[in-house]
Amino acid sequence: MTDKKIDIFNQISLGYVVIESRKTDQWRSFLVDGIGLHLAQNTKELMTFRMDDHACRLIVRHGPAEDVVAFGWELANLNTLEVIRSRLKQHNINMTESSGSEASARGVENFWRIRGPKDIEFEYYTQPILDDTPLKTPISAFETGVGGMGHAAIISRVPDKMLNFFTDIMDARVTDYITQAIAGVTLDFTFLRFNERHHTVAIAASQGVKLDPIRTRIQHMNLMVETVEDLTGALQRVRKLGYEIAREVGRHPNDHDISFYVVSPSGFELEVGWNARTVDEANWKIQHYDRISQWGHKPQNPGLINFLRVNSVNFWNGILSLTRKEHSPL
Ligand SMILES: [Fe+2]
Structure with missing residues (x-):
């Protein structure tokens, strides 16, 4: 059976993200006092944060x-879920349903899980639990809505397989490409969208031998805010708290957003962005850019010592990655 005639583009958004860390006090301070998220639940095992009317x-x-x-993928309805389920079945992948406390901890009624690309759990759901109590946050608003909660950038050693997963199973579309040399390695970025948001996933891969110099599964995740004051306020707060600004304010040439990157307590970066353009499907033309930043995005700690500190670690991680097999569902 083929359901390729059914197109589920525009029926998927990034709904939630699960982080695992022992540094829970640091994460709470980072997200609440720094970025400005609303702390909803706070127990020994679990903290949950709100950005909008999702619980x-x-x-x-x-x-x-x-x-x-884990990534929680919000689907338009159960039909969308069935399309994904049947496509996965053709690859002998079965979803496992979860409900009860595991689901309510994620702010959903129930969800269906698979072991996704790069060992990130992919959790599909249709029913978010909503909470309309006002947010306690210094941010005027996070930009979520049909575009979802933000995006993630993932380095892959099997980028074609990862791309196929997103385009064949989830009907993602390629928005554009960027090629850029970083620390002596040339990286190709492919930006993918599931809806009007310019990208929800960016796949990065080194040219030639495929290296993965980053310890974490993602290189960064992004949250979008509504105003420039939201952006500058978050930057001032995380800086005051002493978090390393991986990249100062700058602008990307493809989605046009203005953003900064801060190093999170678990080591991957969190990007706070503002004013990204959306995609007009009727007139969009895929472009290839030759730099990741139009201006800005300079590291807070330039200089040789910092370069060696970061890149000697990355160099060894990159070499070690050659000995590891990256999980791909397809
Ligand atoms: Fe980004």
């Missing part, structure tokens, strides 16, 4: 990974 957008659970461990 939960970010979950930090206590555990050793120091990484993003």
